[in-house]
Amino acid sequence: QLQQSGPGLVKPSETLSLTCIVSGGSISSTYYYWGWIRQPPGKGLEWIASMYYTGSTYYNPSLRSRVAISVDASKNQLSLKLNSVTAADTAVYYCARQYDWKYPDYWGQGTLVTVSS
């Protein structure tokens, strides 16, 4: 299971921070990568970033300058930070387990984050 948490409202220019706790398995598994995907209201899916437990990180080029993904293996936890947010960052954010790097096969429940003052 992937259990997400984080604020649902963030002010413009501030930093969006989300966490995802992995249960029922180890985030240090060699079989999986861990990632974040978002979905603006009424729109499609956009991959944000992924990470392997060794520390290797991978980012969507369009968001690279504003995003940081991290893993805390001791807590079996995945985190996302997106800075300098604008209204365009309003979306449902999902954490996901990726089989190898390939395809997300388990998803968190999603967190709606609204950017508004």
Place this chain on the structure above:
Amino acid sequence: EIVMTQSPATLSVSPGERATLSCRTSHSVASNLAWYQQELGQAPRLLIYGASTRAAGIPARFSGSGSDTEFTLTISSLQSEDSAVYYCQEYNNWPQLTFGGGTKVEIK
């Protein structure tokens, strides 16, 4: 950058009939393509990977085919619970993952 085009945008099908969804990619992705189902208000669910392999627990009425740049998801006999948006996703161009724009399947 890979561009993924799904068609049609909306598909209206009667229960028991076949639904055929298309996904085209701007460059070859070999068989590195997955399909997802997203019901209203829910997270996406993996249906198909490797273009044609059903994920665990997915009913046999869902099948995937294709390779290179043209792919199809077929629902052989549509059930009421299949009303959802369906997305394709390529993973041939790691470290980047790209999703299609989605096809909404409605029950007539």
